[in-house]
Amino acid sequence: MKIKNLEVIKKNLYFLSQLSREQLYVKVKEGNVHFLNTNKERTIIADFSINEVKNEEEFSFKLGPLFYDIFSRIEKGSEAYLDFNKDKVICNILYENIEFKSALNSQKGESLDFPPYTKDNTFKISGSRLYHGLNLLAKFKSDLRLQTKNDELIITTQNPNGNMEVKIPSDMELKDKPVKGSIYDYEIIKHLLNPSKISKKVDLNLSWNDKINDNVLVVTFHSKNSENTIKYLFTPKGNLQ
Structure with missing residues (x-):
């Protein structure tokens, strides 16, 4: 998928990294991709979601800090594409006549879900x-x-x-x-x-x-x-x- 607004995802990934740069949890569900993170004490959970995914299959996995590092360094004016598989994320970045492509493998560890809550208040x-x-x-x-x-x-x-x-x-x-x-x-x-x-x-x-x-x-x-x-x-x- 092509990232429609690169600056939005860069800013929100930065917000997630403020909790911890050690990990990033990815969950693809119902046409949305969720990037989640938590602090060391697990007293805060954050969920950044984008609705541009075409995957019909649902899965979740954990990434290391390299994903943050890559996106924080993408130049303004670049085009970014992401593809999600069961155990990795494919990143394709185009900047003028330069193309960068990488596959980031999942890491061992538990998944992370945003807990259910009521919306009455x-x-x-x-x-x-x-x-x-x-x-x-x-x-x-x-x-x-x-x-x-x-x-x-x-x-x-x-x-x-x-x-x-x-x-x-x-x-x-x-x-x-x-x-x-x-x-x-x-x-x-x-x-x-x-x-x-x-x-x-x-x-x-x-x-x-x-x-x-x-x-x-x-x-x-x-x-x-x-x-x-x-x-x-x-x-x-x-x-x-």
Whole structure:
């Protein structure tokens, strides 16, 4: 398949590499290809999906860091093609009269799936507004408390110098009862700032997880320049997947 928007996939692969450059998980399913990654503690999972795959067969495998290295060095103006097989990815890159072709083999290891979650408590906001709010919250460099009340998502943070509260209204009536607050590590902000800056809209969702007896935060970013999305799942502070 030809990559329709090379800059979009390069940026999103960079976001995935911020979790870890040691691995990249690939899953082809229902005409979509998913690039997934997780941090060492497995408290964050990210899923970047593109819907340009023609493979009817479904499979998943794990790649090493070379895929990140290749795409981070592709020059602007290049054409990139990807073909997916059961155990490898074929990369074909054209730049002026130069052609680069490589086959990246899968590595041993488990696959990675994005966990299921409910979508009843979903808040939609423009990427630019979320970026502005996160930029202000980031100045406190403290953990974030998220809760819902009166069809609003409320994010609060505080440190010895003061506190801040950001309220995001929902564009739909919430189906569930108000969600009690869950605490998320300050570090999640760095994974939200840059994606929100280049997104036309963002979905924020608090979903109850029986396994950890707490809420997980799922954030989906919709790209300005394509139909592709990247979504993150954040586990509350103190809980592991």
